[in-house]
Amino acid sequence: MKLILQLSPAAMFFIMLGVGMSVNFKSFTEVFKVNLKVLFLGLFLQMIILPVTGFCFAIFAPVDLVFKLGIVLITCVPSAVTSNYLSKLVNGNVALSVSLTSITACLSFISIPFILTIITPIVFSDANIFQELNFIKMSRALLFITTVPVLIGIFINTKFSIISKKIKKVYSIFSFLLFLLIILAAWVSEWNVIIDLYKSIGFLVALLAIIVLIISYAVVNLFKLNAANKKTIIIESFIQNAAMAIIVGGAVFGLESGYLAIAALYALLQYKILLFLWGTNKLLKKFDFPKHFF
Numbered sequence: 001m002k003l004i005l006q007l008s009p010a011a012m013f014f015i016m017l018g019v020g021m022s023v024n025f026k027s028f029t030e031v032f033k034v035n036l037k038v039l040f041l042g043l044f045l046q047m048i049i050l051p052v053t054g055f056c057f058a059i060f061a062p063v064d065l066v067f068k069l070g071i072v073l074i075t076c077v078p079s080a081v082t083s084n085y086l087s088k089l090v091n092g093n094v095a096l097s098v099s100l101t102s103i104t105a106c107l108s109f110i111s112i113p114f115i116l117t118i119i120t121p122i123v124f125s126d127a128n129i130f131q132e133l134n135f136i137k138m139s140r141a142l143l144f145i146t147t148v149p150v151l152i153g154i155f156i157n158t159k160f161s162i163i164s165k166k167i168k169k170v171y172s173i174f175s176f177l178l179f180l181l182i183i184l185a186a187w188v189s190e191w192n193v194i195i196d197l198y199k200s201i202g203f204l205v206a207l208l209a210i211i212v213l214i215i216s217y218a219v220v221n222l223f224k225l226n227a228a229n230k231k232t233i234i235i236e237s238f239i240q241n242a243a244m245a246i247i248v249g250g251a252v253f254g255l256e257s258g259y260l261a262i263a264a265l266y267a268l269l270q271y272k273i274l275l276f277l278w279g280t281n282k283l284l285k286k287f288d289f290p291k292h293f294f
Contacts, residue, residue, distance in 0.1 A: 020102060086274065
């Protein structure tokens, strides 16, 4: 499993290439023309509100510093590739979902190093490990495992659309399996820590996920958006790329450091919560309840 985590940057390159192949330049630019306000709202929630929520939660959370930093880490990464499938499942705006995932992934080579190397040491002055990080070095590494493959994927899907369509389904399945493999490797690597965490602060991590969900729901309802766009933005803000958090955490903190445990735990709970809400919504629709979440 350690070998899998060590090879995970290459796996993330492969996954992000698939994200890029889900969109072409035409559909990408159409989202800017048709849903510009919605797009900016989604980006604002994902890249500003969510990290701020993570910092506020971490400051007041009654846990050790190592776990506070894990909370910051999981709330500063972009949305996961699974968010695109989930948006389709709940009849959301898939084009918007793919665009948000692609843009946040492209910008992560700036946003993540900025949050971890500049903001975090200011908020947590005793976070010595972050003070030793090099912004440019981290930014360059993330550029090559997130931004570059997304741009290559968009280029491939634009210039070689026929080939892209033929391999997209198999590629998506394989990418998803890689994503799960990285999460599983983190679980095995941090197993003892995760078991103790699940018993001690599992509720706290679940509370973080619920707060993120509530804030996302509240913000989108401040604007006049259609149901599909609301669902999409909520999912994009809620479903975090735990695999990327694990890769970044592993590179920065090392394996078996405890930092990866929060990401692995959040990865499990976010899908549990979303599955519960989706099932509840189906039940409410069956009995003709007027209000539902998805």
